[in-house]
Amino acid sequence: MSTTKGLEGVVATESKISSIIDDQLTYAGYTIDDLAENASFEEVVFLLWNKRLPNKQELAELEKALFENMTLPDGLVEHFKSYDIHNVHPMAALRTAISLLGLYDSEADEMTEEANKRKAVRLQAKVASIVTAFSRIRDGKELIQPKQGLSYAANFLYMLNGEEPSDLEVEAINKALVLHADHELNASTFTSRVCVATLSDMYSGITAAISALKGPLHGGANERVMSMLLEIGEVENAIPYVKEKMANKEKIMGMGHRVYKTGDPRAKHLKKMSKELTKKHGMEKWYEMSEKIEEFIKSEKGLPANVDFYSASVYHSLGIKHDLYTPIFAVSRFSGWIAHILEQYENNRLIRPRAEYAGPTKQVYTDIDER
Numbered sequence: 001m002s003t004t005k006g007l008e009g010v011v012a013t014e015s016k017i018s019s020i021i022d023d024q025l026t027y028a029g030y031t032i033d034d035l036a037e038n039a040s041f042e043e044v045v046f047l048l049w050n051k052r053l054p055n056k057q058e059l060a061e062l063e064k065a066l067f068e069n070m071t072l073p074d075g076l077v078e079h080f081k082s083y084d085i086h087n088v089h090p091m092a093a094l095r096t097a098i099s100l101l102g103l104y105d106s107e108a109d110e111m112t113e114e115a116n117k118r119k120a121v122r123l124q125a126k127v128a129s130i131v132t133a134f135s136r137i138r139d140g141k142e143l144i145q146p147k148q149g150l151s152y153a154a155n156f157l158y159m160l161n162g163e164e165p166s167d168l169e170v171e172a173i174n175k176a177l178v179l180h181a182d183h184e185l186n187a188s189t190f191t192s193r194v195c196v197a198t199l200s201d202m203y204s205g206i207t208a209a210i211s212a213l214k215g216p217l218h219g220g221a222n223e224r225v226m227s228m229l230l231e232i233g234e235v236e237n238a239i240p241y242v243k244e245k246m247a248n249k250e251k252i253m254g255m256g257h258r259v260y261k262t263g264d265p266r267a268k269h270l271k272k273m274s275k276e277l278t279k280k281h282g283m284e285k286w287y288e289m290s291e292k293i294e295e296f297i298k299s300e301k302g303l304p305a306n307v308d309f310y311s312a313s314v315y316h317s318l319g320i321k322h323d324l325y326t327p328i329f330a331v332s333r334f335s336g337w338i339a340h341i342l343e344q345y346e347n348n349r350l351i352r353p354r355a356e357y358a359g360p361t362k363q364v365y366t367d368i369d370e371r
Ligand SMILES: CC(=O)SCCNC(=O)CCNC(=O)[C@H](O)C(C)(C)COP(=O)(O)OP(=O)(O)OC[C@H]1O[C@@H](n2cnc3c(N)ncnc32)[C@H](O)[C@@H]1OP(=O)(O)O
Pocket: 006, 216, 217, 218, 219, 221, 250, 251, 252, 253, 254, 255, 256, 257, 258, 259, 301, 303, 306, 307, 308
């Protein structure tokens, strides 16, 4: 047997959902550039779940279904008040909330295609409410119910802040949601597929995926990018800071990627947005600092900025709390995880690779008194 550390380059499944070929990302054949410029998040959700764009009626139906399913069970809201919410990371809270949500869904273990599609809508609708409810309860504020007529992105900001967002804010969040929605067989998506390939239920698959996304080598990097920028403080400190990190063999968060070698095609959209939003809010230094780090790491190590890098300064300029960055990634990625879970169910086989044994052999059991 031969092993490939971290399964690099291993093709583990076929999928019709998204592709990364020659550093270009597509969702069901549509380039990410096209979608980022033109699509609403709801259209992308439909696209990932159906492998085609919706017509007007289908889009309206999905928008309505998402809006109507945003309300949370009372028990879940009470649960947020039952622990020390100030000492809990929102990704841990989200992970537990989704597992708990499954207990309120009488169809949780119903495995028909129709039941799974209904659960898909409920999960996608409620994740926005869960993240925003957590944040508001933590801040000691009243919960805000979603407003009819607002898009998913607008309702997310409305439920988070309690006021209707500006067009620019909605555009920024919509674009971020579109850009993060799916990414082939990344670690969290693979986790969700491994989980449901045992024929476990959708809530379990999503809970497993959230757990994988939380880590700093994956979705957890965006929050850490912002911590790094804050630690650097001023633009002129950026290069000495990253030089020291690299001399200590520490990684620069938001840089590098397992698949992309020339560049992550999502990063340029977030970079553009970061430039615009930081300028608008008089926070140019976060953009300038990010650009300096990006250029330096690219020239020194040949590593590109990934999707997490500029999302940090985008969210910061929107006034979003830093520990909500990864949950926002999750809100978007629910759509991709769900698409992959549905695809896995459609053509399932247990995922069970092998490990090459590298431990001792020919051991002989000795009595405990003789060890
Ligand atoms: C949405 C997402 O999940 S995007 C990724 C988000 N994660 C991050 O931004 C965390 C920082 N980046 C990383 O840790 C990595 O680049 C990963 C995890 C994304 C990809 O990792 P891998 O493909 O396993 O690359 P690996 O960690 O083996 O690194 C290969 C080489 O590049 C270096 N390298 C990779 N990323 C970085 C980085 N961010 N900063 C400095 N050096 C890096 C490694 O030190 C290693 O160098 P060496 O060969 O001299 O030892």
